[in-house]
Every structure is written in structure tokens, then in C-alpha cells.
Amino acid sequence: MLLCAALASGPGSAAAETAPGKLAEMTKGHSVTETILTRADSGSTVDLRVGERLLVRLEESPTTGFAWTREGGNDALVEQDSDFAPASAGLGGGGLRSFLFMAEKAGVVQLRLRLWRTWEGDSSIVEVFTATARIHAK
Template sequence: MTLPSFNLADDGGVRQLPKERAFALELDETPTTGYRWHLEFSERLMLLSSELALADLHPPGAGGRRRWVFQPQGSGEFFIQAKLWREWLGDASVISRYRLTVRVA
């Protein structure tokens, strides 16, 4: 079964899911530059996995797509917010922000 998947196009949006359906969030990331996504999310969202997928023929230092898989615990409204930053430089280094609200029936 294919998971519902959200990406940068869903930024700021509200999306509906059937009860307790797992879903994925996919955002581009180039960790070799030091910029990585930092996520904060609702307490009742369980993070099942996080992985970076690179293109088949990627040069050294190339980025990829970070994919997180979440499982809602129950019904209600859940949020995910993220910032793309260099953690050691703090909030002054944030180059992108993301927010998604997921409503589970």
C-alpha cells in the first residue's frame, strides 16, 4: 500500500487523512552543506523512520530527498513544523521553514 505523501507544495496547508493512516513527508536536503531539516511535531505523532534518498548517479556532496514516515496516534489535528538550518549557527542560519497540519478523521 502506498502511503499518502506530502512535500514542499503542501507548506502552510491543512490535509485530511483517514483514521490512523501512516503518511510520509518528503523535503529536499543537502546535508553535506551543513543544512539539515530540524522537525518539531505533535506529541501524538509517532516518527517511524527518517532516511535520505540520493539520486542513482549522484556526484560527491550531492543532496537528496529526506523522507520521514509518521503514524498518528488516534484522531484529531496534528502539526509538523520544520526549519532548514545549520544547527551550530542557531536560528540566524535558517534558510527555509515548513509547516503542515494534518487532520485525522
């Protein structure tokens, strides 16, 4: 489900309301356009303008040792922050991993995130999230 929201009006998805984490606090009250992607959007293409944000929210259960990380990086779509918000107050449960990216310059970016145990290497990858960001000048 691809959602666009103006941050001045608050988070744009139910997931954002149930597990906001510190990223929601960072963006609270700012009137910046933000595009939100979830697991269902893997493989999609999004259009952004320079200065807009991309927020990717993916389910994660850190106690299993598996964590989402970005492969590579570039200067067109810059990772601003990553945060985990537990689904409940109990220990050991899952929640949402949020990645906040800023569109810094025009270009086409292939975003790739993988769910894996970093210390076990590529053979431990259990899921890959991909998206193409077409970043346009303001």
C-alpha cells in the same frame, strides 16, 4: 502537490521512484494508505485516519550543513523514521529527505519542519515547511 497512494501498488510519486531510500523498502508491500507531501504542499491541510501514514519528502543537501528537522512532536502524529536518499551516486550532491509519520490518535496537529544548521541555532533557519494534519478516528 498532494498525493495519496496505497502502498501495495508501490510509491505514489516520481520522487519516490527516483530516490526511494530505506523508507520505501520499509513500506513496500504493505497496504496502508499513505499521504505524500512535498515542498509545494507547505502550508496545506491534510486529512488522515488513525493508522494512516504521512510521508513528507523535501530536497536537502547535507554537505552544506543544512538539514531538515522536526520542531516539537506529539503523540497524535508520531515520527516513525527519517531517511536521506541521494539524487545520484556521486558524493556531495543533494537528494531527498523523507520523514515518515504515523497517525496514532485523533486530533489536529501542526507539523513544522525546518531547514537549518542545528549547531548554529535559530538564526540559521533558511526554510520552514508547515502542514496541518487533521486526524480522524478509524
